[in-house]
Amino acid sequence: MNVLLALVLVAATAGSQDSPTIYRPGDGVSLPQVTKEVRPNYTSEAMANRIEGKVVLAAVVLSDGKVGEVTINESLDSIYGLDKNAVAAMKQWEFKPGTKDGKPVAVRVNIELHFTLK
Numbered sequence: 001m002n003v004l005l006a007l008v009l010v011a012a013t014a015g016s017q018d019s020p021t022i023y024r025p026g027d028g029v030s031l032p033q034v035t036k037e038v039r040p041n042y043t044s045e046a047m048a049n050r051i052e053g054k055v056v057l058a059a060v061v062l063s064d065g066k067v068g069e070v071t072i073n074e075s076l077d078s079i080y081g082l083d084k085n086a087v088a089a090m091k092q093w094e095f096k097p098g099t100k101d102g103k104p105v106a107v108r109v110n111i112e113l114h115f116t117l118k
Helices: 045-049 082-090
Strands: 003-008 033-036 053-061 069-073 095-097 096-101 103-116
Touching: 053 082, 069 082, 082 103
Parallel strands: none
Antiparallel strands: 003 103, 033 095, 053 069, 053 103, 096 103
16 A cells, blocks of 8 residues: 655635635745645555545645645545545644745645555
8 A cells, every 4th residue: 555645736715804814825925845744544445445546635734834624625535534534634744834924824725645555
């Protein structure tokens, strides 16, 4: 079993007035940099069913480098637990936060987690 991970496309959203602004990279906002990566576990059921592919997650990297909200943009497996394991792993990642005007800010990024069997 091998799980490949890739940090990819960055998505844009802005926060509401009640919550801190969530930025997108570009226009003076830097992309967060991964400092701790946690690989998701394959479930035995997903392995037995030979499920392979990617889960695309949208994650908010907070100004302290921790991961806030994580949502699934593209599901791979909601039955045997791969989507759930991808979200759980993503919540354990840590980053050097993105910055705007030299100050750390919350930035939304999309992450692809690839599940491949060998």
